[in-house]
Amino acid sequence: xxxxxxxxxxxxxxxxxxxxAAAGAALAAEPVKxxxxxxxxxxxxxxxxxxxxGFKLALKEYNAKGGYKGQPVEAVIYxxxxxxxxxxxxxxxxxxxDNVIAIVGPVNSGVALAIIDIAQKQxxxxxDTIATAEDIIKRYAKExxxxxxxxxxxxxxxxxxxxxxxxxKGLKKIGLMHDSTGWGQSGRDTALRLMKEANIPVSAGPxxxxxxxxxMTPQLTKMKEANVDFIIAYSLAPAxxxxxxxxxxxxxxxxxxxxxxxxxxxxxxxxxxxxxxxVMAVTSYTVDHSENAKKFHAWVDKEYAGDGGDFWPVxxxxxxxxxxxxxxxxxxxxxxxxxLDDRAYMKEVRQKMRDAVENIDDFTTAVTKMxxxxxxxxxxxxxxxxxxxxxxxxxxxxxxxx
Amino acid sequence: xxxxxxxxxxSGLSVxxxxxxxxxxxxxxxxxxxxxxxxxxxxxxxxALFGVTCYITLGLPYAIAVVAAVVLLSxxxxxxxxxxxxxxxxxxxxxxxxxxxxxxSIIVRNAAVQIxxxxxxxxxxxxxxxxxxxxxxxxxxxxxxxxxGSIGTVLLVQFFLKRAVxxxxxxxxAYNRRAAxxxxxxxxxxxxxxxxxxxxxxxxxxxxxxxxTFAWAYMGTVPxxxxxxxxxxxxxxxxxxxxxxxxxxxxxxxxxxxINSNLKEGITFxxxxxILAVRPTGLMGRKEIEKV
Numbered sequence: 001x002x003x004x005x006x007x008x009x010x011x012x013x014x015x016x017x018x019x020x021a022a023a024g025a026a027l028a029a030e031p032v033k034x035x036x037x038x039x040x041x042x043x044x045x046x047x048x049x050x051x052x053x054g055f056k057l058a059l060k061e062y063n064a065k066g067g068y069k070g071q072p073v074e075a076v077i078y079x080x081x082x083x084x085x086x087x088x089x090x091x092x093x094x095x096x097x098d099n100v101i102a103i104v105g106p107v108n109s110g111v112a113l114a115i116i117d118i119a120q121k122q123x124x125x126x127x128d129t130i131a132t133a134e135d136i137i138k139r140y141a142k143e144x145x146x147x148x149x150x151x152x153x154x155x156x157x158x159x160x161x162x163x164x165x166x167x168x169k170g171l172k173k174i175g176l177m178h179d180s181t182g183w184g185q186s187g188r189d190t191a192l193r194l195m196k197e198a199n200i201p202v203s204a205g206p207x208x209x210x211x212x213x214x215x216m217t218p219q220l221t222k223m224k225e226a227n228v229d230f231i232i233a234y235s236l237a238p239a240x241x242x243x244x245x246x247x248x249x250x251x252x253x254x255x256x257x258x259x260x261x262x263x264x265x266x267x268x269x270x271x272x273x274x275x276x277x278x279v280m281a282v283t284s285y286t287v288d289h290s291e292n293a294k295k296f297h298a299w300v301d302k303e304y305a306g307d308g309g310d311f312w313p314v315x316x317x318x319x320x321x322x323x324x325x326x327x328x329x330x331x332x333x334x335x336x337x338x339x340l341d342d343r344a345y346m347k348e349v350r351q352k353m354r355d356a357v358e359n360i361d362d363f364t365t366a367v368t369k370m371x372x373x374x375x376x377x378x379x380x381x382x383x384x385x386x387x388x389x390x391x392x393x394x395x396x397x398x399x400x401x402x
Numbered sequence: 403x404x405x406x407x408x409x410x411x412x413s414g415l416s417v418x419x420x421x422x423x424x425x426x427x428x429x430x431x432x433x434x435x436x437x438x439x440x441x442x443x444x445x446x447x448x449x450a451l452f453g454v455t456c457y458i459t460l461g462l463p464y465a466i467a468v469v470a471a472v473v474l475l476s477x478x479x480x481x482x483x484x485x486x487x488x489x490x491x492x493x494x495x496x497x498x499x500x501x502x503x504x505x506x507s508i509i510v511r512n513a514a515v516q517i518x519x520x521x522x523x524x525x526x527x528x529x530x531x532x533x534x535x536x537x538x539x540x541x542x543x544x545x546x547x548x549x550x551g552s553i554g555t556v557l558l559v560q561f562f563l564k565r566a567v568x569x570x571x572x573x574x575x576a577y578n579r580r581a582a583x584x585x586x587x588x589x590x591x592x593x594x595x596x597x598x599x600x601x602x603x604x605x606x607x608x609x610x611x612x613x614x615t616f617a618w619a620y621m622g623t624v625p626x627x628x629x630x631x632x633x634x635x636x637x638x639x640x641x642x643x644x645x646x647x648x649x650x651x652x653x654x655x656x657x658x659x660x661i662n663s664n665l666k667e668g669i670t671f672x673x674x675x676x677i678l679a680v681r682p683t684g685l686m687g688r689k690e691i692e693k694v
Contacts, residue, residue, distance in 0.1 A: 041515070041520050042520060045520060045521065046521070180667070207663045208663045208664055209663060209666075210666075210667055212615075212621075212624055213666075214417070214614050214615045215413045215416075215417060215656070217409050217410070217413050217540075217656070217659075218406075218410060218413075218656055218657075218659030218660045218663060218666070219659065219663050221405075221406045221409060221410075221660065222660070225406070238522050238616060241616075245542070248533050248540065249409075249413075249533055249539075249540035249541065249542070250409060250539075250540055251533075251540060266521065266522065269524060270522055270524045270616055272524075274531075275531075
């Protein structure tokens, strides 16, 4: 009798347990997840950290308004350590294990060129909000469906602003130098191509330097001897500081420009106000170019007051806009969260996400200079010829070059 | 043209003197144990970053930061000998010290990333940023200090090895281990001393160059390798050869930079291959005579 009673209790208990578990599963349908893989350590970590602020703010804002069907959208964040192989690993994991609907990232062009193949093949939207290599978008531009999108000024567009400046100022003798990384070399090719098209000869260079070089006097002496009146340098911030220092050493004072890498916060941190004075760089964004940008800048400063505030505004703003485009696409696709575990259904959702991103035409709240319809089937670059300009360092601040 | 060459010479000497300083560290341990610390570059990096902590974070005078870095690196040198060298040199033909010192260097680099982060840190020069003019060539005061500091240190080490009692004991061990032991010299202690001295030189190199290169966790690898190249070119067993080798590598790079900047990085190693083929013991190394 006692044994029977025990058995009955156990059976009731087991039933109750299963029932509860089932109810729990039904209630907590799997949250919708967005992947984020950037460099939080390694060479381009400043970009990654700033991008993460924009990514998190976009999600925070979305979830504060009720999230997706009443549930907060979840972020899955990985660090690619600025290594292409690690980026590939992260993206593979985001697609196969974490079951994300779309991916925002990466920040490094080398990493990006390694992972776009997977995103394209696995048919998942990859929103590049930083990396600038032209090939990131170009590689699959001829495919019926390109899964890669960008909210950043690509190298070619950046260089065309430099050419504009040269033509506007009537500069005649141009020097060209670049670092020896893949990015630097592709920058050199782009510059040579565009200068040829614009009929501007290269008076000195192209000269190459290692990104860890501390003395660029041999390269710059040649510029000096050629009497250049303008220098284009594809250099990240640390080597940029060395260029400025070597220019001081040999006493050459011509204006020079780089891509937006020279606007990175470490350029000022390593170079200081005096050394950076007068150095130019391309940008698409200043914190005061529109009401939206001003408001956003104040918000970032407030939210991250303890972590240096809005320390790299361009990177944060572009990622904020890019992430919001993905979230807007999610609202348009409106998938059923309970079915996201189903692989076939997830595949369909991801395909629809891509189409939705491509067709967004009501994005009027952008903080960057983006049109309400940022993308089109034949254009996955949301920032173009009408979004950028040359900026110049003046007393530790970035202003528009006149 | 003259200005260009003069500038390359001045710039090259300042880079080269650092190679010479680090390479001197290879020499000291090589003659005493036949082993070298392949993590010299990483030790240099620790010197630079610890210098940042002392000079910038704690606000100590530059001279104190230099001394503190040298002391810390001396201790690390002793530790390295205990962990990575003594255990692997039990067998005369053992080459495992190559692996063990490389392993230590990787650990040290990763630890540095954890402690100081992966980013470059500015190390303002205590001598200011105003360019000095030597003839037409420009040079930063810190670079001038590097040249005199490194060459002075190298000569000081030579003086120590030739004149001081402790130094003579070290030289004796280098010359003939067994005879030195018979004469009552504590060989084990001399080996420790060699590694302490070698690491201290790397630490000094770190605080010297940080104002020029910035201080960061990945700063050491390239100078470490270039210094090794300098030692091979000059001759691992000849301290003066190493000094000249270091300066030559620095100047050579700048000269080839003038001719074609694509050559700048590779030229050193091309030169190493050439030397190894023609004179395997280095430009100023003793010629080995093989008796059959």
